[in-house]
Amino acid sequence: MELSYEVKDSYAEIRAAGRLNMVSAPKLREFVAGVVASGSSRIVVNLGETPFMDSSGLGALIGCLKVARQAGGDLRIAVVQPQVQMVLELTSMDRVLTAYASADEAFGDD
Amino acid sequence: MPSPELRRAVVIEDDPDIRGLLIRILKKQGFEVTGAGDGLAGIAAVRATKPDLVTLDLNLPDLDGLEVCKQLREFSEAFIIMLTARMDELDKLTGLDSGADDYINKPFSPREFQSRVNALFRRSRTPAADAQAQSDLIHAGEVQQSLLPKEKVQLEGFDVAGAFRPSRAVGGDFYDWYEMPDGLHLTFADAMGKGMGAALVAATTRAVMRSVRYVPDLDTAFKVASKSIASDLDALGSFVTLFHARVDAASGTVHYVDAGHGLALHVGAGSEVRRLKSAGPPVGAWPDSRWQEAELQLAPGDSLVIVSDGILDAFPSLEDFTAAVQQATLNQPTAGATCAALLALAPAETAEDDATAVVVRRLAGGAHP
Numbered sequence: 001m002e003l004s005y006e007v008k009d010s011y012a013e014i015r016a017a018g019r020l021n022m023v024s025a026p027k028l029r030e031f032v033a034g035v036v037a038s039g040s041s042r043i044v045v046n047l048g049e050t051p052f053m054d055s056s057g058l059g060a061l062i063g064c065l066k067v068a069r070q071a072g073g074d075l076r077i078a079v080v081q082p083q084v085q086m087v088l089e090l091t092s093m094d095r096v097l098t099a100y101a102s103a104d105e106a107f108g109d110d
Numbered sequence: 111m112p113s114p115e116l117r118r119a120v121v122i123e124d125d126p127d128i129r130g131l132l133i134r135i136l137k138k139q140g141f142e143v144t145g146a147g148d149g150l151a152g153i154a155a156v157r158a159t160k161p162d163l164v165t166l167d168l169n170l171p172d173l174d175g176l177e178v179c180k181q182l183r184e185f186s187e188a189f190i191i192m193l194t195a196r197m198d199e200l201d202k203l204t205g206l207d208s209g210a211d212d213y214i215n216k217p218f219s220p221r222e223f224q225s226r227v228n229a230l231f232r233r234s235r236t237p238a239a240d241a242q243a244q245s246d247l248i249h250a251g252e253v254q255q256s257l258l259p260k261e262k263v264q265l266e267g268f269d270v271a272g273a274f275r276p277s278r279a280v281g282g283d284f285y286d287w288y289e290m291p292d293g294l295h296l297t298f299a300d301a302m303g304k305g306m307g308a309a310l311v312a313a314t315t316r317a318v319m320r321s322v323r324y325v326p327d328l329d330t331a332f333k334v335a336s337k338s339i340a341s342d343l344d345a346l347g348s349f350v351t352l353f354h355a356r357v358d359a360a361s362g363t364v365h366y367v368d369a370g371h372g373l374a375l376h377v378g379a380g381s382e383v384r385r386l387k388s389a390g391p392p393v394g395a396w397p398d399s400r401w402q403e404a405e406l407q408l409a410p411g412d413s414l415v416i417v418s419d420g421i422l423d424a425f426p427s428l429e430d431f432t433a434a435v436q437q438a439t440l441n442q443p444t445a446g447a448t449c450a451a452l453l454a455l456a457p458a459e460t461a462e463d464d465a466t467a468v469v470v471r472r473l474a475g476g477a478h479p
């Protein structure tokens with residue numbers, strides 16, 4: 001999984017490219033924690049290039065959301081692919097991790 | 111389960127002479143070796159044989175060696191040795207976090223290659239510690255198998271079966287059931303991740319769910335149990351998807367709670383099939399979650415089928431998955447045969463996750479098979 005980030009006006013966009021699984025999940029947790037520690041607690045994770053997520057990957061997203069909220073911010077996900085959306089719906093985690101069509105829209109309401 | 115001494119290797123190399131040489135050297139070192147002539151065949155071989163060591167040529171006819179390495183790292187923890195004929199590439203590579211464990215310049219001497227392989231395995235672990243870890247793992251697998259329900263359910267009018275195939279020695283999936291005066295309690299769970307950590311969470315979940323069996327009201331029982339499990343999981347950053355059901359044998363009524371599992375299906379004797387939606391997140395995933403109890407009616411000939419996501423992963427969509435589960439359930443002589451057909455939906459050679467299935471079938475004639 002390749003991770004990169006870019007600080008925008010009101011949030012930091014993290015791009016995660018590759019399969020989000022047991023191998024890559026700890027990397028995402030660490031990466032997001034690093035971005036939050038550097039001062040950006042409003043995070044959008046762009047999952048446009050993440051075709052697959054397993055339970056460890058879901059656990060990483062939940063962990064990252066908790067870290068962002070803990071720091072007074074929030075974490076939202078964007079450009080979610082079908083398999084990832086399916087996992088979110090099966091587990092009812094779509095109620096907590098709402099998917100947005102684009103990174104711009106994720107914090108568009110506030 | 112292979113013996114602790116058996117080590118496997120995959121050689122990904124397009125030059126048949128060099129491939130043959132590498133295979134010979136590794137066989138002499140006691141490896142069971144699979145050769146592959148290009149990147150895609152190599153990835154498939156690693157997936158199929160789960161090797162301890164991979165040698166990877168940087169210049170392959172189809173894919174870039176670095177890309178192959180990246181893909182392998184997504185699912186394999188094998189040592190990867192990269193081979194390249196170009197010195198300048200080697201310099202670049204060593205400064206790069208490609209995921210490989212070592213790099214060797216071609217041409218190489220068999221002796222140098224041998225000692226590099228030995229060094230890799232020595233660096234990581236001593237043979238004694240390795241054998242001990244392996245034997246612990248095998249024992250853990252046996253313990254986990256022994257925690258699955260052993261006795262055949264003698265429930266009037268029902269045929270109940272389960273099957274569990276872990277992707278490693280131990281897994282995060284489990285199921286459990288026990289008979290009660292008026293029927294059967296059933297638990298199906300999938301702990302986040304794989305391996306030993308997931309297996310420990312699964313065993314804890316089993317024990318906690320059993321501890322609430324005499325709480326008469328399902329809703330209360332689940333609340334008490336999930337609270338206990340969630341408090342354990344919170345510090346771990348882990349969670350467990352949990353389906354728990356109470357079957358009333360006389361009426362065929364099933365009361366159930368689904369916490370983030372979403373892979374239980376009511377397969378009718380006719381053409382109806384319905385996937386039961388989860389009532390909330392997995393236990394431990396999100397604080398202050400609540401789960402609504404639900405109910406379904408098993409008519410004679412109907413089945414309640416619960417599977418793990420290892421089976422779902424074999425299908426491109428939920429619709430395809432649902433149709434395949436229905437197909438695998440209908441026209442089977444027994445619940446046990448249905449379980450086998452369900453596991454076969456995710457062939458063991460390609461599956462990366464645990465695969466588990468439980469089937470509760472209400473018999474059409476009302477008699478026990």
